Amino acid sequence: MGENMSEFSSQEKSGLYKAIYTRRDVRSHFISKPLSDEVLARILNAAHHAPSVGFSQPWNFVLIRDDVTKEKIKKSFEQEKIKSASDVDHQKKEKYLSLKLEGILESDVNICITYDPTKFGPFVIGRSSIPETGIYSVCCAVQNLWLAARAEGIGVGWVSILSIELLKEALSLPEHIIPIAYLCLGHVSEFAEKPDLENAKWLTRLELKDVIYFEKWGQVSNTDWEEMNGLIRNVLDYPFIK
Secondary structure (H helix, E strand, O other): OOOOOOOHHHHHHHHHHHHHHHOOOOOOOOOOOOOHHHHHHHHHHHHOOOOHHHHHOOOOEEEEOOHHHHHHHHHHHHHHHHHHHHHHHHHHHHHHOOOOOOOOOOOOOEEEEEEEEOOOOOOOOOOOOOOOOHHHHHHHHHHHHHHHHHOOOEEEEOOOOOOHHHHHHOOOOOOEEEEEEEEEEEEEOOOOOOOOOHHOOOOOOHHHHHHHHOOOOOOOOOHHHHHHHHHHHOOOOOOOOO
């Protein structure tokens, strides 16, 4: 406890950035090795230490290993994927349907992370003007979980092609509880060098310079930001990774 908790060593910073840059949405690399309860508990505790609006901690974690439940969720995914194909450009529809977009049955543990708007409610500091900050808080917990899992060598995949109604029924969620993320967790054979959809040439990663404006929307240069402008145009894709 004598260490300085306010500072990170170079090695600690490198580890954090490595987790960020090598985190992947895992769909096709899960293996049958069980996930230990000790590791899962550490990952969940990291998620539980996420920031939340008004310190409301509006999340809950439903842990799922039951094959019957997984099969229900898998069936919902398949139905919703076919439905969503109607929104895909004709030239890309066949490719979309061929993509592996979940690991529900292959992963050892599924987790549904939910949002409870009534927890510590009805008034929560910071949520009155922007009610969505409660949901954003749960998303922070998802990211904490994902990065902790990556540091533990555990793959995570977020399945968002699902029927919310079926999910609530399958997990017996109360009416006021909102499912935010359905995650698949487990040991993996590898972490891909690039995201699956980038490898599949579905989309490419935007450069940092293409997503930053200075002072106002659409302003890509500003004399007060000249040094920063130069830095973001020369930033490495995966700094700290060797």
